[in-house]
Amino acid sequence: VAKPDPILVATGVRRSFGGLTAVDVAHLEVQRGTITALIGPNGAGKSTLFNLLTGFDRVDAGRWTFEGRKLNGLGGHRVARNGMVRTFQLTKALTRLTVMENMLLAAPGQTGERILGAFLRPVWRGQEEANRERAEQLLERFKLLAKKDEMAGSLSGGQRKLLEMARALMVDPSMIMLDEPMAGVNPALVQSLLGHITALRDEGKTVLFVEHDMDVIMGISDWIVVLAEGKVIAEGRPSDIRANQQVIDAYLGA
Numbered sequence: 010v011a012k013p014d015p016i017l018v019a020t021g022v023r024r025s026f027g028g029l030t031a032v033d034v035a036h037l038e039v040q041r042g043t044i045t046a047l048i049g050p051n052g053a054g055k056s057t058l059f060n061l062l063t064g065f066d067r068v069d070a071g072r073w074t075f076e077g078r079k080l081n082g083l084g085g086h087r088v089a090r091n092g093m094v095r096t097f098q099l100t101k102a103l104t105r106l107t108v109m110e111n112m113l114l115a116a117p118g119q120t121g122e123r124i125l126g127a128f129l130r131p132v133w134r135g136q137e138e139a140n141r142e143r144a145e146q147l148l149e150r151f152k153l154l155a156k157k158d159e160m161a162g163s164l165s166g167g168q169r170k171l172l173e174m175a176r177a178l179m180v181d182p183s184m185i186m187l188d189e190p191m192a193g194v195n196p197a198l199v200q201s202l203l204g205h206i207t208a209l210r211d212e213g214k215t216v217l218f219v220e221h222d223m224d225v226i227m228g229i230s231d232w233i234v235v236l237a238e239g240k241v242i243a244e245g246r247p248s249d250i251r252a253n254q255q256v257i258d259a260y261l262g263a
């Protein structure tokens with residue numbers, strides 16, 4: 010990372026559950042156009058931090074800006090509309106909808122035809138056409154196009170991860186946050202997911218991802234942030250993190 014150009018800047022983000030402080034991040038920056046890994050033992054607060062930043066959970070304290078815009082306090086849909094999207098550790102594909110329906114639900118402008126007057130319907134149809142086209146392109150990219158009319162519930166675990174990524178891209182975000190995209194995925198599909206992640210970075214998007222496999226993390230990350238007991242305990246380039254005793258201790262102590 011030559012010159013700092015943060016796309017996301019968060020300060021004083023805290024969240025407790027009862028007596029447990031799950032997240033207590035004094036400062037976090039994600040640099041534009043990087044693949045940044047968020048790592049740490051189970052229970053470190055990684056998913057909670059994702060939930061907070063993307064408006065799926067409420068902070069006790071803290072503020073953050075994305076592309077210079079204040080996002081704290083906004084709900085998930087509005088955060089996504091600002092260009093920051095995330096996937097879930099446990100995939101959220103709607104199993105009783107088709108793959109295509111899942112994609113279209115994530116499209117921008119999901120106002121629904123009902124509430125539009127007859128006058129606006131042609132505009133909406135034009136939007137729907139564009140959404141469908143974009144969905145097909147993304148499904149093609151993630152090798153899911155042949156499955157577009159199948160129920161999402163019939164996909165393998167790995168294919169659901171791909172569908173989640175494809176779906177997140179429907180709003181053409183500038184940053185995508187992936188919570189354990191590789192977990193429970195077979196090795197061949199891991200390679201394919203890694204290729205997708207680097208391709209997104211190479212297209213100029215910013216990627217923040219949670220992962221446990223150290224080889225994967227070291228192999229594709231530009232920057233690594235280490236979380237333990239809700240706090241950032243270290244960050245740096247992969248080579249720095251690999252040599253950091255505190256990080257090794259945090260993992261061995263997990």
Ligand code: ADP
Pocket residue numbers: 026029031049050051052053054055056057058
């Ligand atoms: P990670 O993703 O790093 O494994 P999590 O963010 O899922 O960690 O969890 C951090 C801590 O917060 C854990 O101790 C977890 O049990 C707790 N936690 C997370 N969500 C909730 C919740 N909704 N209610 C109570 N405790 C929670």
Ligand code: MG
Pocket residue numbers: 055056057098
């Ligand atoms: Mg988690």
